[in-house]
Amino acid sequence: MPGNGIHEKVMPGNAIQQKVMPGNAIQQKVMLAKPRLAREQIAQRAALELPDGAYVNLGWGIPNLIADYLPKEITVYFHSENGILGMGRRAKSGEEDFDQVDAMKVPVTLIPGASFFHQADAHLMSRGGHLDVAVLGGFQVSEKGDLSNWKIPGAKDSGGIGGAMDIAAGAKTLIVCMEHTTKDGAPKIVKKCTYPLTGLACVDTIITDLAVIDVKPEGLILREVARGWTAEEVQVLTGVQLIVRQQIPEMSFA
Amino acid sequence: MPGNGIHEKVMPGNAIQQKVMPGNAIQQKVMLAKPRLAREQIAQRAALELPDGAYVNLGWGIPNLIADYLPKEITVYFHSENGILGMGRRAKSGEEDFDQVDAMKVPVTLIPGASFFHQADAHLMSRGGHLDVAVLGGFQVSEKGDLSNWKIPGAKDSGGIGGAMDIAAGAKTLIVCMEHTTKDGAPKIVKKCTYPLTGLACVDTIITDLAVIDVKPEGLILREVARGWTAEEVQVLTGVQLIVRQQIPEMSFA
Amino acid sequence: MKQKLYASLDEAVADIPDGAQIMFGGFGGAGFPNNLIQALARKGTKNITAVSNNCGTREGELGLMFKNNQIKHVIASFPGPHANYFQERFAAKEVTLELVPQGILCERMRAAGAGLQGFYTTVGVGTEVAEGKEERLLEGERCILELPIHADYALIKAQQADELGNLTYRLAARNFNPIMAMAAKTTIAEVEEIVPVGTIDPEHVMTPAIFVHRIVQAKGLRYAG
Amino acid sequence: MKQKLYASLDEAVADIPDGAQIMFGGFGGAGFPNNLIQALARKGTKNITAVSNNCGTREGELGLMFKNNQIKHVIASFPGPHANYFQERFAAKEVTLELVPQGILCERMRAAGAGLQGFYTTVGVGTEVAEGKEERLLEGERCILELPIHADYALIKAQQADELGNLTYRLAARNFNPIMAMAAKTTIAEVEEIVPVGTIDPEHVMTPAIFVHRIVQAKGLRYAG
Numbered sequence: 001m002p003g004n005g006i007h008e009k010v011m012p013g014n015a016i017q018q019k020v021m022p023g024n025a026i027q028q029k030v031m032l033a034k035p036r037l038a039r040e041q042i043a044q045r046a047a048l049e050l051p052d053g054a055y056v057n058l059g060w061g062i063p064n065l066i067a068d069y070l071p072k073e074i075t076v077y078f079h080s081e082n083g084i085l086g087m088g089r090r091a092k093s094g095e096e097d098f099d100q101v102d103a104m105k106v107p108v109t110l111i112p113g114a115s116f117f118h119q120a121d122a123h124l125m126s127r128g129g130h131l132d133v134a135v136l137g138g139f140q141v142s143e144k145g146d147l148s149n150w151k152i153p154g155a156k157d158s159g160g161i162g163g164a165m166d167i168a169a170g171a172k173t174l175i176v177c178m179e180h181t182t183k184d185g186a187p188k189i190v191k192k193c194t195y196p197l198t199g200l201a202c203v204d205t206i207i208t209d210l211a212v213i214d215v216k217p218e219g220l221i222l223r224e225v226a227r228g229w230t231a232e233e234v235q236v237l238t239g240v241q242l243i244v245r246q247q248i249p250e251m252s253f254a
Numbered sequence: 255m256p257g258n259g260i261h262e263k264v265m266p267g268n269a270i271q272q273k274v275m276p277g278n279a280i281q282q283k284v285m286l287a288k289p290r291l292a293r294e295q296i297a298q299r300a301a302l303e304l305p306d307g308a309y310v311n312l313g314w315g316i317p318n319l320i321a322d323y324l325p326k327e328i329t330v331y332f333h334s335e336n337g338i339l340g341m342g343r344r345a346k347s348g349e350e351d352f353d354q355v356d357a358m359k360v361p362v363t364l365i366p367g368a369s370f371f372h373q374a375d376a377h378l379m380s381r382g383g384h385l386d387v388a389v390l391g392g393f394q395v396s397e398k399g400d401l402s403n404w405k406i407p408g409a410k411d412s413g414g415i416g417g418a419m420d421i422a423a424g425a426k427t428l429i430v431c432m433e434h435t436t437k438d439g440a441p442k443i444v445k446k447c448t449y450p451l452t453g454l455a456c457v458d459t460i461i462t463d464l465a466v467i468d469v470k471p472e473g474l475i476l477r478e479v480a481r482g483w484t485a486e487e488v489q490v491l492t493g494v495q496l497i498v499r500q501q502i503p504e505m506s507f508a
Numbered sequence: 509m510k511q512k513l514y515a516s517l518d519e520a521v522a523d524i525p526d527g528a529q530i531m532f533g534g535f536g537g538a539g540f541p542n543n544l545i546q547a548l549a550r551k552g553t554k555n556i557t558a559v560s561n562n563c564g565t566r567e568g569e570l571g572l573m574f575k576n577n578q579i580k581h582v583i584a585s586f587p588g589p590h591a592n593y594f595q596e597r598f599a600a601k602e603v604t605l606e607l608v609p610q611g612i613l614c615e616r617m618r619a620a621g622a623g624l625q626g627f628y629t630t631v632g633v634g635t636e637v638a639e640g641k642e643e644r645l646l647e648g649e650r651c652i653l654e655l656p657i658h659a660d661y662a663l664i665k666a667q668q669a670d671e672l673g674n675l676t677y678r679l680a681a682r683n684f685n686p687i688m689a690m691a692a693k694t695t696i697a698e699v700e701e702i703v704p705v706g707t708i709d710p711e712h713v714m715t716p717a718i719f720v721h722r723i724v725q726a727k728g729l730r731y732a733g
Numbered sequence: 734m735k736q737k738l739y740a741s742l743d744e745a746v747a748d749i750p751d752g753a754q755i756m757f758g759g760f761g762g763a764g765f766p767n768n769l770i771q772a773l774a775r776k777g778t779k780n781i782t783a784v785s786n787n788c789g790t791r792e793g794e795l796g797l798m799f800k801n802n803q804i805k806h807v808i809a810s811f812p813g814p815h816a817n818y819f820q821e822r823f824a825a826k827e828v829t830l831e832l833v834p835q836g837i838l839c840e841r842m843r844a845a846g847a848g849l850q851g852f853y854t855t856v857g858v859g860t861e862v863a864e865g866k867e868e869r870l871l872e873g874e875r876c877i878l879e880l881p882i883h884a885d886y887a888l889i890k891a892q893q894a895d896e897l898g899n900l901t902y903r904l905a906a907r908n909f910n911p912i913m914a915m916a917a918k919t920t921i922a923e924v925e926e927i928v929p930v931g932t933i934d935p936e937h938v939m940t941p942a943i944f945v946h947r948i949v950q951a952k953g954l955r956y957a958g
Contacts, residue, residue, distance in 0.1 A: 052510075053510050055718045077672075077717070077718070079718070080905070081835060081836070082760040082761055082763075082905050082908045083905055083907055083908055084905050085716045085717065085718055086710070086717075097904065098762055098763060098955075098956050099763045099764070099903045099904040099905060099906040100763075100904040100905050101761040101762060101763055101905060102761070103760075103761065104761070105761040105762050105958075110710060112705045112706035113670055113672040113674055113705040113706060113717060114710045115674055115708075115710045115713035115716040115717070116710050116711050116713070116904060116905060116907055117713075117716060117907070118907050118908065118909070118910070118911040118912055118939075119760065119786075119835070119839050119907075119908045119909045119912060120836075120839035120840065120842075120843050120911075120912045121716075122836075123835060123836025123837075123839050123840070124618075124621060124622040124623070124690065124836070125716075125718055126836060127622060127623035127624075127836050127854070127856060128620075128621050128622045128623035128690065129623060130621075130690075130718050130719065131718075146859075151861075156824060157812075157820050157823070157824075158788075158812045158819070158820065158823050158830050158832065159812075159832065160809075160810065160811035160812050160813065160832070161810055161811065161832055161833070161834050161835065161862070162810055162811040162834075162835050163810075163834070163835040163836060164834075165834035165835075165836075165837070165856045165857050165860065165862065166623075166834055166835060166836030166837065166856050168856075169623065169854070169855045169856040169857075169858075170623045170856075196860065196861050197859055197860040197861070198860065199856075199858075199859075199860070200858060200859040200875075306735075307735050309943045331897075331942070331943070333943070334680070335610060335611070336535040336536055336538070336680050336683045337680050337682055337683055338680050339941045339942065339943055340935070340942075351679065352537055352538060352730075352731050353538045353539070353678045353679040353680060353681040354538075354679040354680050355536040355537060355538055355680060356536070357535075357536065358536070359536040359537050359733075364935060366930045366931035367895055367897040367899060367930040367931060367942060368935045369899055369933075369935050369938035369941040369942070370679060370680060370682055370935050370936050370938070371682070371938075371941060372682050372683065372684070372685070372686040372687055372714075373535065373561075373610070373614050373682075373683045373684050373687060374611075374614035374615065374617075374618050374686075374687045375941075376611075377610060377611025377612075377614050377615070378611070378843075378846060378847040378848070378915065379941075379943055380611060381611050381629070381631060381847060381848035381849075382845075382846050382847045382848035382915065383848060384846075384915075384943050384944065385943075400634075405636075410599055411587075411595050411598070411599075412563075412587045412594070412595065412598050412605050412607065413587075413607065414584075414585065414586035414587050414588065414607070415585055415586065415607055415608070415609050415610065415637070416585055416586040416609075416610050417585075417609070417610040417611060418609075419609035419610075419611075419612070419631045419632050419635065419637065420609055420610060420611030420612065420631050420848075422631075423629070423630045423631040423632075423633075423848065424631075424848045450635065450636050451634055451635040451636070452635065453631075453632075453633075453634075453635070454633060454634040454650075615847070615849065619852070622840070623854070623855070623856075624840065624852050624853065624854050625852075625853040625854065625855065625871040625872050625874055625876045626852065626853045626871050626872075626876070627844070627849050627850075627851065627852040627853070628849065628850040628851045628852070629848070629849050629850065630848070630850065631848075646850040646851050646880070647850050647851075647880070647881070649850055651850045651851070655871070655872070656872070676936075677936075678936075679935075679936065710904075711901075711902075711903075711904065711937075712936075712937050
């Protein structure tokens, strides 16, 4: 909640260029040493955001782990931008069919009621608002919900966009799963993205190794924090002022 | 050929409004009484324009008769804008399936190698330049190859466009089959269409009950005339000066 | 999980409000959602904006909607030679019409389904269809700008559905149905047959379940012209 | 009648000239025309503008084309983590790249196939992709104008072909292939199997014969990454 003492700890706008903030350097160092959630736990938490019966696209990285953590009582239809709806688990050794791969080139199985279609129809589903939820990885998310997730500034290689921009433009709900800070400790939740953008005002929820945060018109709302972390500590590692409306519960995994 | 005496017989621009031309009223009367080709013969002549292996769309009216007159030695793949490629003959009594109809709602058969697809793909074929030949009916064709074929001016009903505009925009070769004049004797080949337009500069060849005429950048080139007719006589009933480059042969049917 | 299967035609259309924009599948007598149309007539929804290739065949297909004066505006390509109820209302100015080239009708609906905000085409340039539309040169050609056609509902007809909503269509009864299924907020499919999940070969699904929100089996009127 | 069936891969690509714009199907290792690519390597066509989702996987897929320096410009969405031959040439400025969002790559090719001259999309607005493109508001949204991508040739991979050119694809090996088949002037399909005309159910044809100009059976390289 504004006025709860968190204000002073907000990191200024461009956190990338000034990786260690003078004002709270000590406090930040402490934070960086504390244990955080594993990538698998981020995925596990994100799995809980998927409603029963939802059509869902999972991007590269952490999101791709989510399928392993779906609650047993729900059915979710996974979409792959190469033209599959209804992907099941990854194929086991010996049952792989390399004509049946996901967007990461991994052989997958199908669930009953799956379908194949060409790639234009696959992206039509993403862009046209037919996916209930998409989960992407992220390099940065801004306080307006802008997303950067496809290219590291200054990288020498070409980068690659893939289906992320179509998904960012069209999914009904977009969740970003990522680490809360870079390896150097710089916040990945920032005032304004400094990495090349994927889409504007597209992110609805951010799930990190420290917190669950919702992007709302009024700002970034802290919904949950990881076990052992306080809202104030999460704020120190966040480049934007978080709105704290209540006693913040611990991130749940079931 | 310019200067061959045909010039004087050219009907002025707007032939619709002045149905009987003062200058050649008598001559025109004679012409109008002469026997012309039947609709079936127009279709029969048009059938010869279809190359072996061509993908072809036939419109309403005279074009729809063409399939009955295909030379036996060639195979043509008929396209229907409701999503069929490879239509065969009309279904006989007793073999009709009303889920397998052409664009005129007539039950049809298929030839081996036919395919079904949705209507967006069907029109994609028309508009995207994939059809080798389309044959449409016409109310008017201008000397630039503009076509009017969907609405009669002043008609009280709504009119209807159907697939004609997509075809006019996209077919590699567009043939129009129509009577050479209206029932009142007014030319349907005109300087400028006065009926609502279907497409601009889209017609390649006009086949009528009197002649075969090619639309070229330099003008309308008379290619053949019906038995019993001369180039001069056809010119009298045409609203545009025809280019006559040679001794004009009789319209052939085989 | 949300159940897509509806027990009756009437339940499937029960929430369609007055003023809704509704797409109706079908072409040339094939693939019309005739049974849903009859349910919508029973329901009595008024002031509909209809999107349909034709405007009915006598009392059949959309004819019933015009006879009952349920439609105030129609976006169509080829009202048709036997659309007498439509033509009467049109002549009486009780219904307005936007006439669209057939392929452009498909593309405008597809654009809505595909999350595209408009496209340029040479189709209709210089004709009545171009009136009031932006024209420009692109790739050396005169083009006009066409905008998406969205809908609140699509009423479509399919052959088979599984309970998830995967659809197949029979022969040329496919026509507009898969396009409309993609373009509407809520797609309601009447089907000949409901089959167990897994029955339809994944390679042969014609409309994937993601586009289908309600399914109802209808053994009644297949052809209604 | 023009015969579509070619006796060899080499004959199927024999006329592809230097400077051609060529689409290459395939995604994630599946549905790549690997055998046609090898034929094109043997032929040695240079200065190709390639349109492809990725830029090869080591020597596999398009990798061979980059290794041989046959491509001068590529329009791609996701060059890929193992496109080392491409990345080397790209770093050396021997090849230029236009990076396109994957769905927009599909739509731009489809627009070419569909005879549309451009479309508006919200995808990429405010990003590098929008640089140099016209932006406007449509339906209340910021959109950019995207133009069609045409090609002289499409090299695609299918499962079955009949001798007329009707195609089916296997599982997710469909991907970009049907879209590219529609977009190119000349579409060349390498297929696993050639079946008699009439074998493929008309309802299950995935690419109708009208889009396919050359067919060649290739029993060689199915996966090449």
